[in-house]
Amino acid sequence: MDDMVAQGIGAIILIYGSLIVIFLAVLSFIIHFWRALVSGDTGFILWWGAIILISVSLYAGCGLLLRKFGKI
Amino acid sequence: MAQVLLSPLSWGLGHATRDIPIIRTLLDHHHDVTIAACGDALSVLKSEFPECSFIEFPDYPPPYSTSRFFIPKFIASLPRMQRALADERRNLQRILEKNRYDLIISDNRVGVYSLKIPTLFVTHQIHYHFPLMFWPIEISAIYANWYLFHNFDRVIVPDNPPGVTSLAGKLSRPVAGLTDKKVFFCGILSSTPKTDSEQDLDFLVMISGPEPQRTRLEEILTPMLSDLDGSTIALLGSPQKTLTRSVSDRCTIISYATMQEKVRLMNRAKCVICRSGYTSMMELAELNKRHGLFIPTPGQTEQEYLSNYYEKMGWFYSKSQYHLDLAHDIPRAMTYKGFPSMPKTRENVERLYHELLAQYLD
Numbered sequence: 001m002d003d004m005v006a007q008g009i010g011a012i013i014l015i016y017g018s019l020i021v022i023f024l025a026v027l028s029f030i031i032h033f034w035r036a037l038v039s040g041d042t043g044f045i046l047w048w049g050a051i052i053l054i055s056v057s058l059y060a061g062c063g064l065l066l067r068k069f070g071k072i
Numbered sequence: 073m074a075q076v077l078l079s080p081l082s083w084g085l086g087h088a089t090r091d092i093p094i095i096r097t098l099l100d101h102h103h104d105v106t107i108a109a110c111g112d113a114l115s116v117l118k119s120e121f122p123e124c125s126f127i128e129f130p131d132y133p134p135p136y137s138t139s140r141f142f143i144p145k146f147i148a149s150l151p152r153m154q155r156a157l158a159d160e161r162r163n164l165q166r167i168l169e170k171n172r173y174d175l176i177i178s179d180n181r182v183g184v185y186s187l188k189i190p191t192l193f194v195t196h197q198i199h200y201h202f203p204l205m206f207w208p209i210e211i212s213a214i215y216a217n218w219y220l221f222h223n224f225d226r227v228i229v230p231d232n233p234p235g236v237t238s239l240a241g242k243l244s245r246p247v248a249g250l251t252d253k254k255v256f257f258c259g260i261l262s263s264t265p266k267t268d269s270e271q272d273l274d275f276l277v278m279i280s281g282p283e284p285q286r287t288r289l290e291e292i293l294t295p296m297l298s299d300l301d302g303s304t305i306a307l308l309g310s311p312q313k314t315l316t317r318s319v320s321d322r323c324t325i326i327s328y329a330t331m332q333e334k335v336r337l338m339n340r341a342k343c344v345i346c347r348s349g350y351t352s353m354m355e356l357a358e359l360n361k362r363h364g365l366f367i368p369t370p371g372q373t374e375q376e377y378l379s380n381y382y383e384k385m386g387w388f389y390s391k392s393q394y395h396l397d398l399a400h401d402i403p404r405a406m407t408y409k410g411f412p413s414m415p416k417t418r419e420n421v422e423r424l425y426h427e428l429l430a431q432y433l434d
Contacts, residue, residue, distance in 0.1 A: 004183060004223070005158045012150050019147070063207035070242070072199075072210045 074433040075172060079108040080117075080179035080194075083134040084282055086351030087179045088113035089331075090230055091194070092263035093421040094177065094429075095121055101425065103433060108167060108184075116331065120263075127167060131181055132156040134282055142371035143206070157183045175432045178224070185223040190432045193224040196231050196240045196350050198251045201377035218250045226428060227254045230261040230354065230420075237414045239353055241381040243374065256428050259420030262351075262358035263331070266416075269339045274302025275402075276341035278334075280309035281349060285369050289347075292393050297323050299399040305337055343405070345398075348375040348382070348390060358417055362410035365401055366390040387411050 029048075036044040066072045076098055080087035088109065098105050099121070107117050108129035118126055133156060135142070135149040160183040168186060176191040178184035185191040200213040221227055231244040238244060239260060246252035277297065279290045290308055297306055297319050304323040308315075315327040329337065338344065338359055346352050348366040356364060366388055368375035379390030389405040391397075 002158070002161045005154075005161055008154045008157055012154055015147065015150065060205075063204045066207055066211075067204060072207055072242075 074103045074174040076103055076105045076175045076177060076433070077108060077167070077171075077173045078105055078177040078179070079129060079181050079184045080113050081131055081181050082109055082111040082113035083131075084280075084349065084351075085112055085116055086349055087194075088116050089263045090261045090351050090354065091177075091179050092117070092120055093261050093417050094194075094424070095124065097421045097425050098429070098433075099123065101430075101433075106171065106173070120331070129160075129163060129167070130156070131160060142373065143202070145371075160184065175429070177228075182220055182223075187223075190225045191223070192226050192228055192428075192432075193221065194228045194230065196229055197243045197374065198227070198229065198246050198255065199242050199244070201243060201373045203373070214247055214250065218247070221251060221254050224254065225432075226256050227251075228424065228428070229255055229257050230259070231257060232259055232414055233257040237412050239357055239411065239414075240350060241377070243350075243377065256424070258424040258428070259415045260354040260357050260417060261420060262354045262417045264335050264338055264355040264358055266359050267336075267339045269336065271340055271342050272303070273305060273337065273340040274342050275300050275304040276337050276344050277304065277306040278309065278344065278346040278352070279306065280352075281347045281369050285371075289367060289393055292396060293345075293398075294319075294325070296396070296398040297325070300402065302342075305341075307334065307337070343402070348378045350374070350378065353378060353382075353411075357411045357414060360410070360413070363406055363408070364388050364410075365398075365405040367393050367396060370394070383408075 033045070033048065035041075036048075063072075078091060078095060078098075080091050082088070095105050095107070095117070104125070105121070106125040106127060107114070107121070108127040109117060110128055110130045114126065114128065117124070132153045133149065135146045135153070160181065164184055164186070168189070173189055176184060176186055176189055177194060178191060179194040185193070198217060200210060200217075202210040202213075229240075229244050231240045232238050234245045244257070246255045277293060279286060279293060281289075286309060293306070297304055300323065302322065306323070306325045307329050308325065308327045316324065318324050338355060338361075341361070343363040343365070344356060344361055345365045345367070348368045366379050366382065368379045368390060370393065382388040383390055386409055388410065389401065389408050391401050
């Protein structure tokens with residue numbers, strides 16, 4: 001098999017694999033969050049809510065800074 | 073006299089038409105050029121250069137979408153593209169076994185390279201643009217491109233070097249220490265020469281690009297053409313139809329124009345309304361057009377970026393096809409100043425030949 005073809009197959013496995021892992025992680029988190037909401041587990045909701053908020057802010061902030069300084 | 077294999081991507085005619093000046097220069101210097109392409113790109117080059125040899129060489133299926141969501145469609149089409157890439161490598165191997173070549177020029181066909189023959193890659197996109205929320209993908213794509221370039225001896229960028237005259241903006245800006253090592257900025261390459269014809273056409277509307285968005289733009293723009301205050305010709309870019317009809321005494325719709333007719337009309341136009349495809353932009357820069365309205369193809373992040381970039385630079389006004397209103401947009405578009413002056417194709421392609429191509433051919 002040609003090198004480039006093998007690398008292409010590897011890249012597709014990596015991309016699709018990552019998407020599946022991300023999808024499963026999000027799905028699992030939604031299920032846990034929903035259960036916590038139903039059972040009134042406020043500790044879990046506050047802890048993970050804060051983590052999500054901070055993560056999303058950092059993600060968006062990094063993107064904005066990279067664009068502001070012309071890196072992307 | 074050297075043998076050159078040139079292979080453009082056939083997603084639209086842009087890649088083929090920007091290669092026309094390169095092919096012409098190679099022929100002028102008495103080299104033999106074999107063109108390996110498919111579809112309309114092959115037809116255009118066949119009619120332009122009957123003296124060349126031609127090989128039917130299929131490329132990848134275009135991942136264009138009917139909706140604005142290009143990225144999911146692109147990801148879904150990856151296995152199909154991978155299969156096309158494997159076929160491309162196999163077919164190239166067969167071509168190289170049958171004939172001897174001194175140089176390969178690949179216009180955006182990532183699988184067209186040989187480790188035994190010098191290979192040059194033509195692209196204006198060293199850096200891809202994605203919506204801000206996908207910034208990690210944009211950064212990954214820089215490294216992916218850098219890795220991709222290791223298969224090629226040099227990368228020819230049809231743009232001016234980064235700076236105030238850069239036509240592709242960040243798309244053609246290399247990353248220091250990574251993609252900058254192989255890049256050669258040759259300046260704009262256009263197959264649309266400037267003529268001395270009088271500018272007697274107020275508006276030229278070019279409805280082009282990949283389907284199904286071409287038809288969608290036709291449906292949106294056609295009813296608005298009568299709003300234009302001046303003589304208007306609309307080119308639909310549909311080679312399948314041969315229709316010419318008048319919407320009013322000042323507006324004519326032509327379903328398809330040959331390249332020569334298109335060049336004539338572009339030279340006559342005072343204002344051009346078109347997609348913001350990079351090849352069209354190089355044509356407008358070549359012709360020194362000052363007024364235009366750009367309508368980026370929805371979901372094509374490159375065209376969306378170019379539209380925003382030109383607006384930010386004060387060069388040209390753009391509007392999404394979903395919010396288009398020619399009666400309001402044209403007066404606004406007229407206030408923009410057009411591209412800055414820059415070296416033209418004739419000068420650029422000669423420099424490209426003497427500074428880069430000649431070292432592989434003579």
